Structure formats: structure tokens, C-alpha cells
Amino acid sequence: MRDKCGTTTSVAVIRSAPRVEVASVAMPPAIESFPTAGRFAPRRDVFAFRSASASPPPAGQARVPVLHEDEEMTVVRPPDPPPAYRYLGSFGPQAKPILVYKGNGEVVNVALGKP
Numbered sequence: 001m002r003d004k005c006g007t008t009t010s011v012a013v014i015r016s017a018p019r020v021e022v023a024s025v026a027m028p029p030a031i032e033s034f035p036t037a038g039r040f041a042p043r044r045d046v047f048a049f050r051s052a053s054a055s056p057p058p059a060g061q062a063r064v065p066v067l068h069e070d071e072e073m074t075v076v077r078p079p080d081p082p083p084a085y086r087y088l089g090s091f092g093p094q095a096k097p098i099l100v101y102k103g104n105g106e107v108v109n110v111a112l113g114k115p
Contacts, residue, residue, distance in 0.1 A: 085103030092098045096113035 083103075085101040085108065088100040088102055088107070090097040090099050096111065099110045099112060101108045101110065
């Protein structure tokens with residue numbers, strides 16, 4: 001064989017290894033005791049639907065409360081508190097605006113954008 005440079009290279013020939021016979025070893029008893037597909041059959045179908053039993057719960061167990069639809073439940077939410085600050089406006093360029101708020105007797109300037 002010649003490589004790209006034009007020099008000859010030698011190639012080793014790989015011969016197959018001679019076959020070696022291995023003595024069979026008996027399976028350990030722990031492995032033989034595991035169920036195999038032929039000996040094992042499932043006892044239940046996990047996908048089968050079974051309805052719940054109609055028997056009452058045990059004496060010490062609480063029952064689930066039943067809600068009646070004719071009863072109306074009204075939830076009263078307290079009113080929201082007034083906002084702490086009032087927006088006065090924005091000033092400056094749109095890329096870096098300055099927002100102005102008034103609250104608690106003071107005026108607050110907030111600069112938006114990258115510092």
C-alpha cells in the first residue's frame with residue numbers, strides 16, 4: 001500500500017484467535033430462585049378498573065363534608081389601600097427617562113435605563 005506521500009507502508013494481517021472451550025458452571029441457587037418469564041404469572045392487572053367499595057369507612061375515620069349547591073358563599077375582600085405615591089410625569093429623552101412621583105410629603109425622581 002502507498003500513502004499520500006508515495007512511500008510504501010506495511011500492513012499487519014490480523015488472524016482470528018483460536019477457539020477456546022469454556023467449562024459450563026452451575027447457576028448459583030440465589031439466581032435460580034428468581035422468577036423467570038415461564039414460571040411467573042402476574043396476579044393482578046394494574047390497568048383494570050375496579051369501582052370503589054360502597055362499605056362505610058371505619059369508625060375512627062372522619063367522613064368527607066358534603067357541600068350543598070343551594071348555599072351561596074360570598075367572599076368579601078377589603079378595599080385596596082390608596083397608592084403610597086402619585087405619578088407626576090416623565091422627563092428627559094425616551095432612551096433614558098426620569099420618572100417623577102409625589103408621596104408622603106416628598107417628591108421622588110427615578111432614573112430609568114442603564115446608569
